[in-house]
Amino acid sequence: MRLILITLCALTLNVSAFEHKEDTLTKKKGDNLYIKARPKKPSGPLMVTSLNSFVDSINSTIPDSMPFYDWITNDIHQKKFNFGDIKDTITISLNDSNDHYTPPVEGKITSEFGKRRSRYHYGTDIDLNTGDKVRSAFNGRVRISTYSKTYGHVVVVRHNNGLETLYAHLSKRKVKVDSILTSGTVIGLGGNTGRSYGSHLHFEVRYFDEALDPRDLISFEGGCTHFDTLAISQCNFMYREELKLMSAIKYHRIRSGNTLGHIARKYGTTINKLCRLNGISRNKILRIGQRLRVR
Numbered sequence: 067m068r069l070i071l072i073t074l075c076a077l078t079l080n081v082s083a084f085e086h087k088e089d090t091l092t093k094k095k096g097d098n099l100y101i102k103a104r105p106k107k108p109s110g111p112l113m114v115t116s117l118n119s120f121v122d123s124i125n126s127t128i129p130d131s132m133p134f135y136d137w138i139t140n141d142i143h144q145k146k147f148n149f150g151d152i153k154d155t156i157t158i159s160l161n162d163s164n165d166h167y168t169p170p171v172e173g174k175i176t177s178e179f180g181k182r183r184s185r186y187h188y189g190t191d192i193d194l195n196t197g198d199k200v201r202s203a204f205n206g207r208v209r210i211s212t213y214s215k216t217y218g219h220v221v222v223v224r225h226n227n228g229l230e231t232l233y234a235h236l237s238k239r240k241v242k243v244d245s246i247l248t249s250g251t252v253i254g255l256g257g258n259t260g261r262s263y264g265s266h267l268h269f270e271v272r273y274f275d276e277a278l279d280p281r282d283l284i285s286f287e288g289g290c291t292h293f294d295t296l297a298i299s300q301c302n303f304m305y306r307e308e309l310k311l312m313s314a315i316k317y318h319r320i321r322s323g324n325t326l327g328h329i330a331r332k333y334g335t336t337i338n339k340l341c342r343l344n345g346i347s348r349n350k351i352l353r354i355g356q357r358l359r360v361r
């Protein structure tokens with residue numbers, strides 16, 4: 067029954083796509099594909115088959131205060147938007163008559179979004195076995211399907227509500243750039259590619275390339291979203307303050323011949339401050355390769 071409904075939906079939506087007037091500006095720059103849509107009022111369902119209409123429809127859901135949402139198919143990360151500038155709350159739809167959330171994979175959460183040692187972890191890690199099916203969380207269109215050194219085989223899907231989800235460390239990708247997906251479509255198979263230690267899915271949710279904690283909208287334990295809509299405001303990006311603090315911290319790796327005096331001079335600080343930061347005495351013997359906090 068659900069399959070029939072989805073098919074009916076898709077048929078209706080395709081019709082609306084053909085009716086959608088396309089007056090989009092498209093330009094090619096080397097291999098990069100940039101598509102910028104003119105602002106437009108929403109016109110009917112958003113699941114469209116034409117690329118330009120798709121970009122148009124995403125941009126039409128975005129408030130005037132936001133920039134255009136470019137469609138770039140060879141760069142995972144786009145220019146970030148500073149949500150510190152946004153005073154209003156943006157409400158987007160997660161579940162409605164045209165779309166619904168599907169868990170990307172069923173599994174235990176092995177690492178949460180947030181600070182992880184000296185790095186920031188911009189996604190949620192979900193345990194899986196290599197070869198397990200990984201599914202698109204919502205309807206959408208594939209913006210990236212590539213191999214990256216860090217993400218391994220990775221797919222990025224832009225959804226009709228403007229969110230993007232990223233699926234990394236896959237063993238196999240099953241979709242191509244520009245493929246249109248419905249929620250639950252298999253986008254690839256789980257794996258352990260890229261910078262990964264053990265099979266898992268690294269799952270990110272982004273809005274204008276700013277990462278959100280996936281738990282802001284998803285209950286992984288319940289296999290559903292918390293609500294049918296998501297209110298996005300500055301609160302979702304408060305973690306950036308934590309990042310600023312992290313970037314303020316700096317370490318020095320001890321090399322042969324280094325003394326506390328040399329290091330203090332190099333970083334414009336004092337031996338006393340170095341000792342306080344690291345909880346060491348002035349007479350501490352420094353070992354080559356040891357990390358010393360200097361800020």
Ligand SMILES: [Zn+2]
Pocket residue numbers: 177187189190191267268269
């Ligand atoms: Zn991860």
